[in-house]
Each structure stands twice: as structure tokens, then as C-alpha cells.
Amino acid sequence: MSLVRAENLSKTYRIGDIDVPAIKGVDFAIEPASFVCFVGPSGSGKSTLLNMIGCLDHPSGGSLKVLDTDIATLDRRAAARFRGENIGFVFQDFNLIPVLTAYENIEYPLIMVQEWPAEKRRKQVLRLLEAVGMADQADKRPDQISGGQKQRVAVARALVSNAKLVLADEPTANLDHDTAYRIIELMRKMRDEFGTTFVFSTHDAKIMGEAELTFVLEDGRIPDGAGKGESPHV
Amino acid sequence: MSNLLKIAARNLLRYRRRTLLTSLLIVIGMVAVLLFISVSGSFKNIMIGQFTDSILGHLEVHRKGYVAAIDALPLNLNMQPNATAKVEEALKQIKEVENWSPRLKFGAMFSTFVETTSIRINGIDPQREAATLPLLAGRISPKPKAGPLLGKGEILVPALLASGMKVKVGDTVVLVTTNRDGSVNGKTFIVRGIMEGLSGPGGRDGYVHIDDARELLRIRDAEVSEYVIRLKDMARLDAVSKELKQALGGLTDKEGRPLLEVHTWADLSPFANIARMIDVLTLFIKIMLVAIVLVSVMNVMIMAVYERIREIGTISAIGTSPGKILSLFLCEGLMLGVAGTLVGTVVSMILIYALNVWKISFIFGQQQTVVLSPSLALGQVAAVAGTVIAVAAIASLQPAWKASRMDPITALRHV
Ligand SMILES: Nc1ncnc2c1ncn2[C@@H]1O[C@H](COP(=O)(O)OP(=O)(O)OP(=O)(O)O)[C@@H](O)[C@H]1O
Numbered sequence A: 001m002s003l004v005r006a007e008n009l010s011k012t013y014r015i016g017d018i019d020v021p022a023i024k025g026v027d028f029a030i031e032p033a034s035f036v037c038f039v040g041p042s043g044s045g046k047s048t049l050l051n052m053i054g055c056l057d058h059p060s061g062g063s064l065k066v067l068d069t070d071i072a073t074l075d076r077r078a079a080a081r082f083r084g085e086n087i088g089f090v091f092q093d094f095n096l097i098p099v100l101t102a103y104e105n106i107e108y109p110l111i112m113v114q115e116w117p118a119e120k121r122r123k124q125v126l127r128l129l130e131a132v133g134m135a136d137q138a139d140k141r142p143d144q145i146s147g148g149q150k151q152r153v154a155v156a157r158a159l160v161s162n163a164k165l166v167l168a169d170e171p172t173a174n175l176d177h178d179t180a181y182r183i184i185e186l187m188r189k190m191r192d193e194f195g196t197t198f199v200f201s202t203h204d205a206k207i208m209g210e211a212e213l214t215f216v217l218e219d220g221r222i223p224d225g226a227g228k229g230e231s232p233h234v
Numbered sequence B: 001m002s003n004l005l006k007i008a009a010r011n012l013l014r015y016r017r018r019t020l021l022t023s024l025l026i027v028i029g030m031v032a033v034l035l036f037i038s039v040s041g042s043f044k045n046i047m048i049g050q051f052t053d054s055i056l057g058h059l060e061v062h063r064k065g066y067v068a069a070i071d072a073l074p075l076n077l078n079m080q081p082n083a084t085a086k087v088e089e090a091l092k093q094i095k096e097v098e099n100w101s102p103r104l105k106f107g108a109m110f111s112t113f114v115e116t117t118s119i120r121i122n123g124i125d126p127q128r129e130a131a132t133l134p135l136l137a138g139r140i141s142p143k144p145k146a147g148p149l150l151g152k153g154e155i156l157v158p159a160l161l162a163s164g165m166k167v168k169v170g171d172t173v174v175l176v177t178t179n180r181d182g183s184v185n186g187k188t189f190i191v192r193g194i195m196e197g198l199s200g201p202g203g204r205d206g207y208v209h210i211d212d213a214r215e216l217l218r219i220r221d222a223e224v225s226e227y228v229i230r231l232k233d234m235a236r237l238d239a240v241s242k243e244l245k246q247a248l249g250g251l252t253d254k255e256g257r258p259l260l261e262v263h264t265w266a267d268l269s270p271f272a273n274i275a276r277m278i279d280v281l282t283l284f285i286k287i288m289l290v291a292i293v294l295v296s297v298m299n300v301m302i303m304a305v306y307e308r309i310r311e312i313g314t315i316s317a318i319g320t321s322p323g324k325i326l327s328l329f330l331c332e333g334l335m336l337g338v339a340g341t342l343v344g345t346v347v348s349m350i351l352i353y354a355l356n357v358w359k360i361s362f363i364f365g366q367q368q369t370v371v372l373s374p375s376l377a378l379g380q381v382a383a384v385a386g387t388v389i390a391v392a393a394i395a396s397l398q399p400a401w402k403a404s405r406m407d408p409i410t411a412l413r414h415v
């Protein structure tokens, strides 16, 4: 069973009277515990596609199933709940909550999205701080740590409530090369450790080489269908 | 819940100066309102006390038409024995009545053997009058020692008249009056004391013993112009007034209309309107406070939402429910209101305490200084604080709602 399955998926934005087709009928499948990358030039539709997979946006046509749920059927509230339970996000600009410490940022979904008991919560947060190598920076606020460290905290936040799928739209675009590489490494290590599927997008050729499965988007289409790369370990 | 409060508090502290300014505005508004309420309330109570406790009592009973014609002091509108018996019986029955005093009022000529002028006189029973009007003795100089306010053959002369006629305590004066039948009578009195004037009805009257008044007017019966009544609890004024009206309602004239009238102090004193004005002013000041809190909290919350659009997009994307986002921002506005309210209440208490220590006084009447003693009832503080907090919540409702409805993609893309 695929974790994500898209069939003839399309998305058209409407600006005034003009239709802007951003995704023009794509088919793909993503298996559990895979490490997937979408690449393509600017404007090719990477963000649009990731937003739909992340239940942030509705498709205009075709079907998109995430964890066997047809995401077109979810309303605002249901989509929010679905994201909270199943999907983690890592953003290009880190998007940590500035008034909370690293520890509290990771803890946030366990309090505000799910309601975990305090002791279980503490164990989980410490485990993730450890896993992303930020245990010694737990009490620092986002403005007191580097970009790479922020993104580590963000990865931990995305994983903390045991998401089955983590989406990262250009997670390395604001990082220097070495740091970017280390974040991708961290994500892959997390995939190995937690069995979580990671889907990210990038421009960076060196970064995309790290993916096990790569889909190339070109003007809203995936020309060669299946995607390149070794199939994920099953 | 505690986490909501923690995040809200940190966000408020993030913009320390803005939070401080807004809270300061709420504090100032709160202090202004509480000070106004306590000072004006104290002023009002003192003023009302001056009237009710030295001249008017809480309630008065007259024969119908007497109050309308009170400037003429009409002898033919006095209550006759059948009515006075009924009134006194009714007053004994009502247990909220603390004391009452009958008065026989008349106009007379006042002569020092050198000069003559007109005067208004209250014939009183000194014991009853003193018991009904506890502040009356304080208006007499020299201060009466233990014993009645005045004895038979003695008169209390109003201060303005005393100074105009150069009358001193111990002088002999003559009162001359015409009775209801038109016959003239006179009687000499020793000046027992000078009565400080008080603006308002009855504030410039002279006082003699009621027996002397009856003798002068050649009245043998228990005829009375007015009854002055003091209640145990002024808050029961309206209820007692109603009860008394009912008790006296049976007494009618030939045409079947009620013979007697009951008036409250407020019906008789023009100060009641000033007291009402003070209440209206208080209301206006409260409305201003509401406006200040509403505008300042709304302003801060609109800014807060606008500045944190991407943050809202983030927490929304990771699954925070719209309801939680709403409460997050509501909490912030509420906290602002609560903080302002707490500080405002404490500052007000301190200032009111200081006012009581400094003893703000003002001159009232001729010589009497009255010291303000501002105080606040717990209920008043609670009402103002509750209003401020509720308004803060209402003011943050719209921005918080807007935040909770934001589309995560649009919000995340916001620069
Ligand atoms: N909200 C929108 N309204 C209208 N058109 C949009 C909107 N979002 C994206 N588009 C259009 O859809 C197309 C795909 O955009 P998208 O952001 O998905 O590309 P991308 O591959 O993520 O590009 P980049 O690498 O620059 O981030 C573009 O032509 C873009 O102009």
C-alpha cells in the first residue's frame, strides 16, 4: 500500500479571469519509509504539489490519497486534525516560534495539537533533542542559534508527534552547502531511526543526489513518470 | 491552558514597550474612573448627609398642598389632630423608622426693639428634633452642652439674620405673628444660639420650642405643619416611603383625595438633581474608559496578528486547530486587560488611601469645613474591573477570529 498516491492530479490557480495551471495531471506513488525528492526549475510546481500532499491545499482535478484518505474530502478543521496527526512540516525559513525555546518549540505540537501527558511529553522531547543533536541547546531561543541548528529543531518538531510523513519544501535553501548537506543527512538518519517518510523539494543538484527516489517536475508535469533512483528499501 | 497563558505572556513581553504603553493607558483609565467614583461618591454622601441629617430628614409628611405653598408657611394647611394621630400611629408601626419629629412652622416679625425684620420659624420638640437630625446640634454656636437644643422661652437665630441685626447670644428679642384667625400676638425670647446657614430649603430658619409656637399662634390642639422622619437604613427609603403612603392613604378629604403627602429628601432638595448629575458624569467617564480599553487593546491585537501572520501560518500548518489559535490571541488581549486592571486597582487603592490621609476638605455653608473621605465598595471595584476585562476580551475577539480563519498557505507566503 502506498503512503501517497496521485492519479492524474492537477491544480489550477485562478487569478481574476485567468486560469494558471500549475500541476497538469501527474501520477506518482510514494511508499512508506522512503526518502523522496521533487526537483525542477522555479515555477515548475514543486511547492504546489507539496502543499497538496500536506493537506494545505485542495486539488483541482484527479485524485490524491494520503494514508488512504482522499484529501479532497477534508474540510478546514478535518484537514488541520489530519495534519496534526500524520504530517510533519519543515519550512525553508525554519519558522520556529520566536518566543519559545528549542525545547518548547519541539514540545509545541504535543501540547497545542495533540494532548500528551507531561511525563510522556518530556521523554519524547528529550529523545528528539538527542536525536537531532540539540540536547545541549535545549534552552536557547531561535534567535540564539544558527540556521542549521534551527532547522535541526524544526526537523525534531516535525517528528515529535510520530508523524508518518514529513514534508520539507526547500529545507536547505537558506543554508550554506555544508550545513544543507548535514540537514539532509540528518533527515535520512531520522528516516532510518523512526521509519518516517521524508518528501522534500530542492533546486540544489548536490542535495537531490541524496534522495533515494527523485521526481523531476517540468512545467507542472512529471515527464518520465516513475521517478529516478533506487526503489526504497522495502 | 497554562501553556496558552505562557505563550500569550511571552508574546506580550516580546513587545515590551507596546505592552507597557497599552497597560499604562488601561491603568490610567481605571485609576481615573475609580478615583472619580470614590471622590464624587464621598462628596455626594456628605452633601446628602448635610441635608438629611440636619434639616430634611429622610422622609417628611405634610398635609396635601403644604409643600407646594411652603414659602407662604400656610397655617390653614397644618395637619389637624385627627391627621397627626393617624401619622404618629403609622410611624410607630413601621419598624424601619428610627425617629421622627413634629414641627409647627410659621412666619413672624423678628424685633430687637431697634430693628424689625421677617423670619421663618420652626416650632420643635428639642429632644425629638435632635434625635431625628443628628447633625443639627453641630450647626449651633455656641455648641449646645449636654441637654436640649433649646428650652422654652429660647430661640435659635439664623446666622445671616443675627449678623445683619447685630444679635448676640443672651439678647432678648420679640417674635410677633398673626394667627389663622387674624389676631396678632407677640412673645419675648432669649437668644440661645446662632444657627449656621445652609443653602437649600429650611437652611435659614429660626427655631423655638413647639409649646412656645403653639402659645404664639394660640393653638391648643396638637396641630403640626410637618413630620420629619429618620430611617434606620437610608437604602430602604423607597420601600418605607411606599409603606407610609399606604398606611396614610385611608385618610381623605371631602372630595375623597388623600389628605396627606409623603416626600423623600430628594423630592424636597434641589441637591438631588446635582446628585443625579454626578451619577450621569460617572456614567460618561465609564464610557470613556470602555472606549480607551477597546481602542487600545484592539489596536495592539490587530498589530500582533499582522506582525505574526507567518507564525500563524506555521502553527496552523502543523495542525493547531482554529479554536486554539483563537484562544491564543484572546488570551493575549485578556492578559493585557487583567494586568491593567490589577495594577489600576492597586494604584487606585493607594491614591484613595492617600486622599484619606491628606484630608481633602472643602467649605460648606458658612463656616463648616467638611472632610472628604473617599472610599470604594468591593462591588464597585469588581464592576469596573469586570467591565475592563470583558472589554479587553471583546476587543481582541475580532483580531483573534481573523487569525484563526487564516489560510495557512497564504499566511506562510506572507512577507
Ligand atoms: N497562489 C497562487 N496563485 C496563482 N498562481 C500561483 C500561486 N502559487 C503558485 N502559482 C503559480 O503556479 C506555478 C507553480 O508555482 P510553485 O510555487 O508551485 O513553483 P515552485 O516549483 O515551488 O517554484 P520555486 O522553485 O520558485 O519555489 C507558478 O507558475 C506560479 O506562478
Ligand SMILES: [Mg+2]
Binding pocket: A046, A047, A048, A169
Ligand atoms: Mg516553491
